[in-house]
Amino acid sequence: MTPAPWAPLSGATHAVALEVLRRGPLSRSELARRLGLSAGSLTRLAKPLLDSGLLVESGSTGHASRAGRPTRPLDVVADAHHFIGAKVTHEDAHAVLTTLRAEVVASARADLPGRDPASVVAVLRGLAAELGAEPAPRSRHITAAGVSLGGSVADHATVTAAPFLEWKDDVPLGALLSDALGVPTAVDNDLLALTRAEHWFGAARGHDRFAVLTVGAGIGYGLVTHDRVVDSPDAGVGLLGHFPLDPLGPLCPRGHRGCATAMLSTASLCAAASVGLRRDVGY
Numbered sequence: 501m502t503p504a505p506w507a508p509l510s511g512a513t514h515a516v517a518l519e520v521l522r523r524g525p526l527s528r529s530e531l532a533r534r535l536g537l538s539a540g541s542l543t544r545l546a547k548p549l550l551d552s553g554l555l556v557e558s559g560s561t562g563h564a565s566r567a568g569r570p571t572r573p574l575d576v577v578a579d580a581h582h583f584i585g586a587k588v589t590h591e592d593a594h595a596v597l598t599t600l601r602a603e604v605v606a607s608a609r610a611d612l613p614g615r616d617p618a619s620v621v622a623v624l625r626g627l628a629a630e631l632g633a634e635p636a637p638r639s640r641h642i643t644a645a646g647v648s649l650g651g652s653v654a655d656h657a658t659v660t661a662a663p664f665l666e667w668k669d670d671v672p673l674g675a676l677l678s679d680a681l682g683v684p685t686a687v688d689n690d691l692l693a694l695t696r697a698e699h700w701f702g703a704a705r706g707h708d709r710f711a712v713l714t715v716g717a718g719i720g721y722g723l724v725t726h727d728r729v730v731d732s733p734d735a736g737v738g739l740l741g742h743f744p745l746d747p748l749g750p751l752c753p754r755g756h757r758g759c760a761t762a763m764l765s766t767a768s769l770c771a772a773a774s775v776g777l778r779r780d781v782g783y
């Protein structure tokens with residue numbers, strides 16, 4: 501079976517595929533209602549998606565329609581496409597091979613020999629080759645890749661700030677990786693990427709407004725409202741990290757009293773516990 505074409509999906513066809521991807525299996529009547537389509541329009545839009553193997557009439561038994569034909573819910577063929585997803589930190593890169601529904605099929609990790617763009621691209625190319633070569637019951641042609649990192653990214657392509665990698669100038673990482681991997685590659689801020697994943701496939705699946713809070717070395721958040729990720733040029737700047745929480749709290753390294761970093765970050769929690777216990781404690 502030839503996988504469905506990926507890029508040409510647009511407009512209403514894209515909306516049908518996306519709705520089934522996120523919420524399927526869905527009955528045709530429910531799908532038409534959700535997208536505001538007539539039954540005839542839905543049939544017309546779904547046919548090429550079914551013909552190409554991206555969508556399938558799932559096997560669960562449905563109710564017979566008035567015409568006597570059984571109606572079966574539509575679902576995606578999750579392994580019709582595979583993707584590489586990767587996260588770059590200041591010292592290593594983690595990569596996974598996933599299905600259309602972001603189910604992890606295989607994973608790999610490698611240290612970064614250097615933090616310059618060429619080293620990062622070379623490590624990601626090696627990880628992608630390793631994952632793409634995994635033995636598979638069926639062909640695992642990789643359709644596209646996505647890479648996230650802490651920092652600011654313009655147009656899902658150009659890293660405009662990545663302090664932990666010490667990149668001074670804008671880096672066209674999306675184009676560099678698209679060339680190196682041979683597939684379209686999107687780049688995103690790591691918190692936005694996490695928020696998108698939770699929105700479509702994670703704990704927030706089915707919710708149209710929620711926030712993701714991350715507590716660790718730093719404090720971060722992602723926001724979804726009206727079913728859309730709030731994606732602004734400020735993402736990655738870390739606006740929440742120094743949000744004031746307690747005017748009587750401890751100081752953060754920048755001198756803010758009681759900011760989110762001073763109250764919640766790993767280092768602050770360890771410091772507060774060490775003072776209280778009068779001995780050094782780790783997280």
Ligand SMILES: [Zn+2]
Binds near residue numbers: 743755759760
């Ligand atoms: Zn602060």
